[in-house]
Amino acid sequence: MKVKISYSLELDKVPSKVRELMQEGDSLISHLCDDYATTLEMLRNSGVDVASTAACISRINKIRLLLSNIDLRLQEQNYILEGYLGVLESKEKLKKEESEAIESFHAQQNKKPEKPKGVPSDFMQKVMEQSNADEG
Secondary structure (H helix, E strand, O other): OOOOOOOOOOHHHHHHHHHHHHHHOHHHHHHHHHHHHHHHHHHHHOOOOHHHHHHHHHHHHHHHHHHHHHHHHHHHHHHHHHHHHHHHHHHHHHHHHHHHHHHHHHHHHHOOOOOOOOOOHHHHHHHHHHHHHHHO
């Protein structure tokens, strides 16, 4: 029976963990290739007798189970990397939004105030002069 487990890992360690999991699958793939080659050789060399046919069926089923196990491991690794990618994209988007907000803030700070509509020019000039005098 298979069960799912989870544990915490530092974000920057995710790629190396997935690489480690994939390397663990190397032995499964090696067994798969060996079993496949052996089964193929059996089919080439054996006759059509009951014993050799039954042995080939058994080996083919073993290959299929190995393929299923490999596929399950690859699916899990794929899910991990998809989650990792999602976090990376979110961080990148957040960084971009922060940068845009800072740029917008600075642009607003450097922008000269606009004259409100309906306010006489001479009044606005006096307000600006007073503002400049207060700053100086």
